[in-house]
Amino acid sequence: MKGKVPGEVGKQVPLVVFLSQEIERFQMVLTIVKTMCTAMCDAINGTIIMTPDLVDSINSVFDLRVPKKW
Numbered sequence: 001m002k003g004k005v006p007g008e009v010g011k012q013v014p015l016v017v018f019l020s021q022e023i024e025r026f027q028m029v030l031t032i033v034k035t036m037c038t039a040m041c042d043a044i045n046g047t048i049i050m051t052p053d054l055v056d057s058i059n060s061v062f063d064l065r066v067p068k069k070w
Contacts, residue, residue: 057069
C-alpha cells in the first residue's frame with residue numbers, strides 16, 4: 001500500500017470487475033471473427049461448402065462493411 005490513499009483500494013475493485021467482463025466479451029468477439037475469417041478463406045479455396053452466411057460475410061468484407069455475425 002505504499003503511496004496509496006486508503007480509500008483508493010476500494011474504488012479499484014469495481015473497475016477490475018468491469019475490465020475483466022469487458023475482456024471476456026472482447027475475447028468472444030475475437031473468437032467469432034477468427035472463426036469466420038478462417039471459414040471464409042476455406043470457402044474461397046473450396047475446402048468447405050460455401051453457405052449463405054459465408055457469402056453474406058464475404059460480400060460484407062468486400063464492401064468494407066462489418067458482417068452481421070461479428
